[in-house]
Amino acid sequence: MKPFVAHEGQAVVLPVANVDTDQIIPARFLRKPRSAGYGNFLLHDLRFDANGRSVADFPLNRAEAPSFLIAGSNFGCGSSREGAVYALVDYGFRAVIAPRIADIFRNNSVRNGLVPIELPDDEYDRLAQAVEADPAREMKVDLQTCTLSHPALAPISFVIDEGSRKRLLKGLDDIAETAERFGAIEDFAASYRKDRPWTWPASPDKEAR
Amino acid sequence: MTTGQPRTLFAKVWDAHVIGTDGDQNLLWIDRHFVHEGSFHAFGKLKESGRPVRHPELTFGVADHYVPSDHSAPPKDTEVANMIDLLTRNTTAHGIDIFAMGDSRQGIVHVAAPEQGLSLPGLTIVCGDSHTATHGAFGAFAFGIGASEVAHVLATQTLWQKRPKIMRITVDGVLGEMTSAKDLALYIISRIGTGGATGHVVEYDGSAIRALSMEGRMTLCNMTIEAGARAGMVAPDETTVAWLEGRPLAPKGADLDAAKAFWAKLRTDAGAAFDKEMRFDAADVGPMVTWGTSPEEVAGIAAHVPVAEDFQASRDYMGLEAGQEIAGIEVDQVFIGSCTNSRLQDLREAASVLKLGKVAVPTMIVPGSAAVKKMAEAEGLNRIFRDAGAQWRDSGCSMCVAMNGDAVAPGKRCASTSNRNFPGRQGRGARTHLMSPAMAAAAALTGRIVDVRTISAKPDTGAGQ
Numbered sequence: 001m002k003p004f005v006a007h008e009g010q011a012v013v014l015p016v017a018n019v020d021t022d023q024i025i026p027a028r029f030l031r032k033p034r035s036a037g038y039g040n041f042l043l044h045d046l047r048f049d050a051n052g053r054s055v056a057d058f059p060l061n062r063a064e065a066p067s068f069l070i071a072g073s074n075f076g077c078g079s080s081r082e083g084a085v086y087a088l089v090d091y092g093f094r095a096v097i098a099p100r101i102a103d104i105f106r107n108n109s110v111r112n113g114l115v116p117i118e119l120p121d122d123e124y125d126r127l128a129q130a131v132e133a134d135p136a137r138e139m140k141v142d143l144q145t146c147t148l149s150h151p152a153l154a155p156i157s158f159v160i161d162e163g164s165r166k167r168l169l170k171g172l173d174d175i176a177e178t179a180e181r182f183g184a185i186e187d188f189a190a191s192y193r194k195d196r197p198w199t200w201p202a203s204p205d206k207e208a209r
Numbered sequence: 210m211t212t213g214q215p216r217t218l219f220a221k222v223w224d225a226h227v228i229g230t231d232g233d234q235n236l237l238w239i240d241r242h243f244v245h246e247g248s249f250h251a252f253g254k255l256k257e258s259g260r261p262v263r264h265p266e267l268t269f270g271v272a273d274h275y276v277p278s279d280h281s282a283p284p285k286d287t288e289v290a291n292m293i294d295l296l297t298r299n300t301t302a303h304g305i306d307i308f309a310m311g312d313s314r315q316g317i318v319h320v321a322a323p324e325q326g327l328s329l330p331g332l333t334i335v336c337g338d339s340h341t342a343t344h345g346a347f348g349a350f351a352f353g354i355g356a357s358e359v360a361h362v363l364a365t366q367t368l369w370q371k372r373p374k375i376m377r378i379t380v381d382g383v384l385g386e387m388t389s390a391k392d393l394a395l396y397i398i399s400r401i402g403t404g405g406a407t408g409h410v411v412e413y414d415g416s417a418i419r420a421l422s423m424e425g426r427m428t429l430c431n432m433t434i435e436a437g438a439r440a441g442m443v444a445p446d447e448t449t450v451a452w453l454e455g456r457p458l459a460p461k462g463a464d465l466d467a468a469k470a471f472w473a474k475l476r477t478d479a480g481a482a483f484d485k486e487m488r489f490d491a492a493d494v495g496p497m498v499t500w501g502t503s504p505e506e507v508a509g510i511a512a513h514v515p516v517a518e519d520f521q522a523s524r525d526y527m528g529l530e531a532g533q534e535i536a537g538i539e540v541d542q543v544f545i546g547s548c549t550n551s552r553l554q555d556l557r558e559a560a561s562v563l564k565l566g567k568v569a570v571p572t573m574i575v576p577g578s579a580a581v582k583k584m585a586e587a588e589g590l591n592r593i594f595r596d597a598g599a600q601w602r603d604s605g606c607s608m609c610v611a612m613n614g615d616a617v618a619p620g621k622r623c624a625s626t627s628n629r630n631f632p633g634r635q636g637r638g639a640r641t642h643l644m645s646p647a648m649a650a651a652a653a654l655t656g657r658i659v660d661v662r663t664i665s666a667k668p669d670t671g672a673g674q
């Protein structure tokens with residue numbers, strides 16, 4: 001994963017609450033390999049009608065090349081499928097901004113270089129209005145200073161948990177980082193197993209049901 | 210960590226698993242890990258990192274999302290068949306035990322794993338599936354993760370997590386007639402909303418929770434995720450231990466004695482602090498039905514579809530009028546199944562209603578596991594279902610998520626015991642009404658959404674069979 005420091009680009013507003021991961025990527029696409037281009041599946045059943053025609057007034061179909069998604073509250077709720085994040089990232093999104101973002105989706109985002117930003121309602125509304133008023137204008141996110149800027153607004157600072165911020169800023173390869181602690185992990189596991197041997201699955205025996 | 214300070218059940222489980230700390234993140238030891246067909250991205254990532262599975266004996270594979278609901282024939286769709294096959298290949302290659310299609314242990318992961326005795330009090334349990342919250346019914350900290358985290362667990366048997374907040378929902382009193390854990394779960398969501406528990410782990414407590422069977426507790430913890438929670442938990446008690454004893458992979462002998470001693474202390478200490486507390490009375494809960502496209506768009510059976518302008522999009526999708534009575538809405542089909550409501554008790558509840566007549570609309574009953582199917586058949590439930598004209602299938606996720614080809618056609622309306630009524634969840638354009646197994650069975654008999662208490666009253670009045 002590439003480090004994420006700052007990004008500038010256009011935004012699009014999707015003013016719908018509770019957009020769940022089944023809508024972000026319908027289940028039937030999840031069997032596709034990533035190389036199939038998950039961007040094509042993004043919000044598929046909202047972007048395209050049953051005959052595969054593009055829905056003209058759907059916000060994403062009107063925007064040129066947006067990289068900020070100004071989403072509705074509780075964005076990404078539902079299934080834990082990381083494919084939802086792949087779809088956004090492959091489409092070109094670098095940040096999702098919403099009044100509230102679902103937990104597992106947020107975890108998945110930071111592991112794929114997509115910045116999840118929650119804003120209080122009033123700031124969120126101002127930003128969404130500014131974007132709607134002039135969709136062509138670019139906005140910016142700076143993860144070092146935790147600020148969002150839009151030409152029509154005063155800078156907006158946001159809060160993101162430290163672990164996520166670090167992971168994004170460094171483009172951290174989680175597994176390699178954790179592997180450096182294998183010594184400590186195995187020490188823990190050994191004493192844990194000694195204290196609580198029952199936490200390991202028993203071997204099945206024949207009389208059991 | 211600190212002794213002497215009163216701690217919550219959750220804190221006791223979390224603290225016992227902390228290996229290290231980095232800023233606001235803890236590195237946690239993971240006791241159990243389940244993988245299903247969707248884990249192929251994670252196995253791919255593992256391959257990229259060139260690492261082996263660190264503790265294959267702590268991960269179990271279960272085929273559920275894509276398996277056809279008729280196990281006698283392999284799926285016709287080659288992509289679907291490949292997903293099932295790929296899981297077997299990936300798990301076998303890494304020495305992970307797999308409950309594949311045809312295995313007597315196979316089932317929906319959140320039904321099959323507890324059944325085998327893999328989900329125990331005090332454990333950390335993860336799976337690349339949001340309904341992993343189900344296993345919290347045993348007093349485990351069980352939560353859903355994404356593919357990157359699945360790869361991390363495979364490679365390290367650990368996870369980095371920020372400590373969630375903790376919320377207690379206390380439910381006292383007694384649930385009414387024909388009212389189940391599913392109704393309670395939907396009722397709680399109706400009160401706190403789909404974001405009501407975001408960022409929190411929910412501990413359920415109170416006399417109504419203690420009175421629930423393990424099946425009921427699993428249903429409740431399963432639906433906790435629909436309130437936005439990270440996990441749901443119920444402290445272990447005699448019900449828990451009695452359910453676990455003798456399961457194939459549960460502790461035995463001296464291990465069981467040690468486990469029981471440990472579990473006896475796994476409860477929230479008096480005076481422990483919660484970030485949020487809510488109380489409900491079980492007597493206020495009746496049969497619940499969702500009318501909209503989010504689990505919070507739910508109401509009691511006697512309610513009407515709301516008239517507020519805000520709900521126009523939901524009403525349009527669902528094809529309902531503002532102010533329309535919920536009772537009486539005609540359904541095209543019924544699905545009884547999913548990790549929420551496909552255990553033996555759920556099927557018994559459905560059977561107790563279905564034995565009163567014949568189904569008026571196509572009704573599909575999908576047991577949660579091969580073992581549930583066997584037990585149900587041993588007590589003759591399959592005959593009740595067949596006599597009523599319902600289809601009795603093989604275990605898997607089936608129409609809950611429509612990945613295996615069992616889908617609701619566009620515009621069709623389904624009474625369903627699953628957990629999500631999102632647009633397109635059961636198939637593109639499908640309209641889903643969530644309810645309990647008994648309510649779904651009542652809808653099957655009448656072809657419309659109806660108060661099951663009016664149906665079950667029939668035999669008592671002498672008007673029934």
Ligand code: SF4
Pocket residue numbers: 273274317318319338340547548549605606609610627628
């Ligand atoms: S039954 Fe439905 S909710 Fe449960 S694991 Fe399967 S797809 Fe997910």
